[in-house]
Amino acid sequence: MSTRAPEPVCVVSFSSTHDAVRAELACTQAGVPGRIIPTPVQIHADCGLAWKMPPAARAAFEAAVAGAVEPAGYHDLML
């Protein structure tokens, strides 16, 4: 069991692996902070890959992926 204290994050889920890595590419190009993680078990269904970022980065994320990816959902979690 991790002793690290959970912190608030925004996790983006996708309907396909293609969308997840397409979003990653868009974020890398736009300088949006975050990374690919295994989709947390709290989020049912969708793709096995999710994007985790600081909650404050959500607007930048949405702008970066606009027109390229339609996320399945945004989830505010403590991870």
Place this chain on the structure above:
Amino acid sequence: MIYLNCAATSLVRPPCVVDAVATAMTALGSSSRGTAEGDLAAARTALTCRMAVADLLGSSHPDRVIFTANATQALNTAIFGLVRAHDRVVTTVTEHNSVLRPLNVLARDADVEIEHVGLDVAHVLDYRALERAVTPATRVVVCSHASNLTGDVVDIERVAAIAHAAGALLVVDAAQTAGHIPVDMERTGIDVLCFTGHKALLGPTGTGGLIAAPGIDIEPLLQGGTGVHSADPFQPEAWPEHLEAGTLNGHGLAGLEAAVRYLDERGVEAVAAYEERLRSRFARAARAIPGVVPYGAGDAAFGHTPVVALNLVGMTSSQLADVLASRYGIAARAGLHCAPLMHRALGTIETGSVRFSFGQFTTEAEVDVALAALAEISAEEVRA
């Protein structure tokens, strides 16, 4: 060996393709099967390969690029995934068995009505007959972009217009054109484009796929693991995983992406111009050799891939190919080329023919060696 069987595969591949595959074999895990660096690298490779392929073939929707093992699997996916029992399908006599055989199965097992449109007197696809054949009851038109036997290119924009006027979908077999000549799926109105990676695209064998226009639903040919929506009892609806059951050929896709980028850098138009010079040089000179019988529409064709089919009077196609290989080290392909209806249309179903096919790594000197060999064999036959 002088390899003039490029319509079968590209024997020569750019070093960047070989390097990409070799690197991938030690670096890539399994796409969509985890978030370890190697697995993510495989997923990224699939993504960037989709983007490169979509860009090269005129699609603005990389998520609609589906990877398969080859064009045959792509065509089976499109045909079995689009055609329903009792449908009507129109196709042509120019098709490869990868189109003809799936359709024959549907005709036998699902009461699907199949009409094969033939050639006109100039041996060009009979577009007027196609117009008559594509009725409002037609669900799908399946058409090769170019004959794998003669290299004659079909005016696919015209075929798309005919199909769409009747409300039918157009599935195109681009196995013989992608990489040889410009292919623009969206500009020409293709609904589903099937391609192979290992011919003129210069990628590894075991790569290929299809691109479907947005909104076209294709029932999966294969069911299985996708790494997404794993609790669902059926294939996920989201593309591309909808049609990609099982582990992707990540190593092959790394090579295919390198090949497509190589091709893009060189320019397909430049490749097409060079290969057409080879084809016309060979075709013009071969026609002048006594006893040579060429096949195809010649100057009447809408265009050409770098392919020439012929026979030599007095020899069977298999004899000629064998002499070329054994005495001159020239690889050309004899037989029916998996295109039985085209051979029937050209009157060569009993004899087959010899197909010479060139690629961007074929040289003019090699073409001239083949012509000299053909002339020498012809002279011997005439003397005999």
